[in-house]
Amino acid sequence: MKKRMVAIFLMATLVFSMTGCGRENADTEQKREVTAYVGNSIFEGSLDPVKGAMSYGYSFINNALLKVNPNAEYEGDLAESYTISEDALIYTFYLKKGITFSDGSDFNAEDVVFTYETVHNHQGNNENVDLTRLESVTALDDYTVEFQLKEPYSPFFDMTAMLQIVPSDAYQSDTFDTMPIGTGAWKVVQYDSNQQIILEPNENYFDKVPELSKVTLVYMDADAAFAAAGSGQLDIVMAGAGYAGETIEGMHLETFETMDVRNVSLPVREEQTITDREGKEIIVGNPVTSDKAVRQALTVGIDRAAIIEYGFQGVGAPAMSFTDNLVWANAQEVLDGQREQAAQILEEAGWVKENGDGIRKKNGTKCEFTIYAPSGDNDRYLLAMALAEDAANLGIQINVKTATWDEIVTLQNTCGVVWGWGQYSPTVLYSLFQSDLSFTGGYDNVVGYENPAVDDKISEALSSNSQESAIKAWEEVQQMADGDYPYLYLVNIEHCYFVKDGLNLSKETQIPHPHGHGSPIICNMKDWSWSKEK
């Protein structure tokens, strides 16, 4: 409680000092500054690309070779063009010329080689960009870089969009955590841990230099941020779906498309004791969700629109698969709420209503299981509660509980968990469905899915020598795996923000937001502007 009070106090002093400067020139000239609360995830990690910072596609200080465009396709950022060899082992990138870093030094192939070699040699520091299959990286000339892979690995292409380049001369591991030097549109002028990050435009930026003169990203609690917005101290406030029904004077609500799909993992194995990698005996599986009929009935029988209405104030779109703003997704039309069909599936599998409580039973086993929402994530808890209410209509009782992530690592083996996925790289499919990743302790394949045909398809996708064939294989992976219903997809969420009237966030250049607890709105910060008329 004390910590929270201190945080509120600091926030208050901080905001007062900021508005102090902002108000003075507001009347005299065009406002060119923005103070934003976009969640705290930017503050939680390093800003150093070498350590995996900003690898989800919304970097603003450094640039990668490729970037994601608003259609969720890759295009050149620092690279002009690229070629991939026939055997998928050699990737050649041709770099743009005349680009300089914010410290004035020139960008060339040497920096690319330096960045990739540093990450490759210190892979343990970077869990987001996987370069373990990289054999060597060489500068053929100042503006051509050649990557040699050990084995064909199609997601390497995604890695080149995730890893941003740092300058070979100026790179320092300790200062880059907070003040990285990059080629991007912004540079950090002040970094106060868990308080604020102040950004100013990089005059050397090779593309359109931002119109705004200063952006301040602030760190605070979500409720404190909402209160600060209410008193006019913030220009952008990320808000959970729970706040979507609220209004703030002088601000309006904007929602942004994401690729984040909220879903519930449904353990597919029968309840059993297995020995894990460390030789410990663990209990896995669930007697109810291991029945495919239950999983299928839930998938077709629940009414996602109603769940979203109740749990998320109607913000978000029903989803039964990954969303079609991902190039590799096998998006499916949402056909749910079919209670008769669900009832039929359950009856045929032996789940019948015996007594008056409305919950089905099979051989004395109640059709009942528990799902966990991460504690502290109120949106997921509400979603789970709304799901449980709706599932009761099918005669399936879902008990909703909360647990910390530390506890979920164990609970996920036997119970459902509310997950959020959303990333540009299709490697997520590998971690969801690959058999030998099951019960390895991380968040991979928590349901215990096991299907040799799917495993084969995954290897085929990983070793494809073209993006087209890789995408085709990934789509087939989803077609096969989704037929077993290991995950109950619920909603393609939308990120909600309260935005000060007159601030234009250039919605047309926003990329579909990846998973990032609200931070991805900064992906096109360089295009933001205040409207001219006051």
Added chain:
Amino acid sequence: MRSKRTVFENRRIQLVFWVVLALCYLLGIFFVGLGVKESAYGICFEDKFLAPSLRHPFGTDGLGRDMFFRCMKGLSTSMVIGILAAVVSSFLALVMGILSAVLGGFVDKFINWAVDLCMGLPHIVLLLLISFMMGKGMKGVTIAVALTHWPALTRLVRSEVLQIRSSLYVQTAYRMGKSPYQVAVTHMIPHVLPTYVIGLILLFPHAIMHEAAITFLGFGLPAEMPAIGVILSEAMNHIAAGKWWLALFPGLLLLTVVVLFDVIGDNLKKLWNPQSGNQ
């Protein structure tokens, strides 16, 4: 007329009156809370975020749950934990206090050391550690609260017993060949009982507050159980959005319960131990 005035002016009767009133209120909440069925605070999405009204005196939350019944249920849960904790803690305190004073020597040193150890650590930290270690939830909280409230009372009992031990009649009893056990039961316990019972009652508010505090911090009762700590931490998300009733009523209710336990304890102290004011 005259007798009425006497009754009104009689401090003793006034005190009893307050104690009985407070007790009725607390027992009322306790039994109403125990009797509340889960359906009374069930989810009803149509009714979410309703301001207080006759139908929902404390309003409803984001899932349309009736806050009045959730608060009642939560408070009675807190009281159950409080009772368990107070009984366990005060029993520990009684036994250790008497042992320490009667046996003296090594036992006295050890118990004093244990008291200092427990009191040296910030109470809330100790609670968090124990609760976390015992797996949180109802079990964790109860054990944590029960095992951390004995030190102050132990000291009190010990000093009380020490005082009696040096008195003449106890010394005489020893000389007449009574064993320490007999002395403890026949002379010590009846003497420290008033102090002990008052200490026990004054433990309640501490226990309840501590349960609410660690639950609020997320180390206590889980979110799916109605508890004041859970309700208040949920309310934190909505205060900024103007849902004042989510925090105000549960907070007030918790406050009244704690204050009333204090009232009972203080008044009983005056009744049983009128000289305490001169100490």
